[in-house]
Amino acid sequence: MTTLLSASGVSRAFGGLQALSLCNLDVEKGSITGLIGPNGSGKTTLFNVITGYVKPDAGTVTFNGQNITNARPDAVFSLGVGRTFQLTRIFSRISVLENMLIATQHDESWLRGLLRSKSSKTEVDNAMELLDFVGIAKLADLQAGALSYGQRKLLELAYVLVADPDVILLDEPAGGVNLTLINGIAEKIRTLNKAGKTFLIVEHNMEFVMSLCDSVTVMHQGSNLVTGTPAEVRANPLVLDAYLGGGDDGEDDLREAVASA
């Protein structure tokens, strides 16, 4: 196993608030890695640092052995790191299909965009195939803003897949969606993982994380607390302490998860 994506010693403060302090995380190639932790423990901030949306005060991020600390979001994406957002972000006033086309030009120069039509046949075919994969191909011509919440989550996953990134960071893919869809999304992730995609997943739904991930890192107050297999993490008393101390809504989920272990 080789490390595909790694953050080491990453720190970041917002004013007086230390959102990340000396945080380390390794994502093995071909794995599904989980990242859990109480609300405000810095999971999303770590995502933002990795994908170039937030600059770290200290630390390095490497991808495929290349230092990508401080690289801009478009550069990080072009290298092969795709992500979704905790609050789903789609382009609401263009069509679903057009949403899918935006990520296709990630390795093209901006000048090229002036001279070419917005899509080629292969791009459209590929986009439709992915929309079909997530189950919303019939909605391709709709304005994306009309989609239901669950459909938006699927669209965001699909348009990140368009660029065929090596690793996909998902920020709460199961957040706010019903059980059927959660299972559907887990299934898609498994399928893609079997085909070789690496995933890093932030999620409060413990069952989702524990059943899907090969390795789980628990964050607490901006640092990585524990890393191990789901079973190891469940058994670690530090983890429960972190959640209980944090007074967090994931607490009950974790208790259940621990109890059922």
Place this chain on the structure above:
Amino acid sequence: MLSKKNLWWVLAAAVFALFPLVVTNPLYTTIGVFTVIYMACATSWNMFSGYSGYIALGSAVFYGSGAYTMALLSIHLHMAAGSSQFWLVPVGGLVAMAFAAPIGWIALRVRRHTFVVITIAVFFIFQLAAINFGFTGGTSGLNLPFITWGFQNYNTPFYYVGLILVVFATLLSMAVRRSRFGLQLLAIRDDEDRALGLGVKVSAVKITGFTMSAFTVGMAGALYALFVGQIYPQFVFDPMFDVSIALMTFLGGLGTLTGPLLGALILEASQQYLTVTFSNGSLYLILFGALFLIVIIFMPQGIVVYLRDRVTKRVERERAAVAANDIASPDVALGGAR
């Protein structure tokens, strides 16, 4: 075969092409010239501000640069007054672009609201410069060589050149909308940071769009200068210019192809008509304000989008499709609480 949609375009083009042949009263053809000038400007403005959501309120800078280019070159090149001066119209457009590129580079470093403020500030810098520099003639303005073709048909060439600008701006806007570049502008409008994270080179795209949209506005300014024969800083660098083209575009439909054309046609034609018939320069402002309020309240996305959505029953169709998909694939059932 012509599709129904293309048929409408052809019909509209024919009406505009025949206008000065049917209507010969110079009073009305003058209204025609101003109307096509504003249609071209609004369309070009919309190609950047409408598509990207970056509302620029300093386009008068480009209009003015085009106008001064026409005036200064006509005077200093000792051009014979007449149709050869029309060749300076594209030069005015290029000069406007030359100003737009650095202005865009500076103004587009900031996000939307601050961008609006910067464009206004740049506008006032240019207006002050035009008033205070010697070569612009200051407040006494510049007089262009006097064109001597007959009074009766004086307006016709200007009208047709203006109409060419409208066609050009419309085709360009259409091409942009169909290009990858145009899609990127729309993505920037909807969620700029997200677009950046999907590899869109947002800065380059924005500056390019901003600069491109200055071209037709500069050409229109040059045509305006030639048409009126005299330019003053306060008229070519006029804050009402930007308010007008923005209002026209909002009225017709921001970000649509036909919206700015329709908005400019309605507002400019009615403004000129009211000014001519009631010889009251401020009456139209009251009507403008009232009309604008009505539109913003009842059809906030503009006339074109309002009508199109009604005709195509967009909302109903969308609801049905979204619900049907949720039923068809249980995977995609509507999101509820966790």
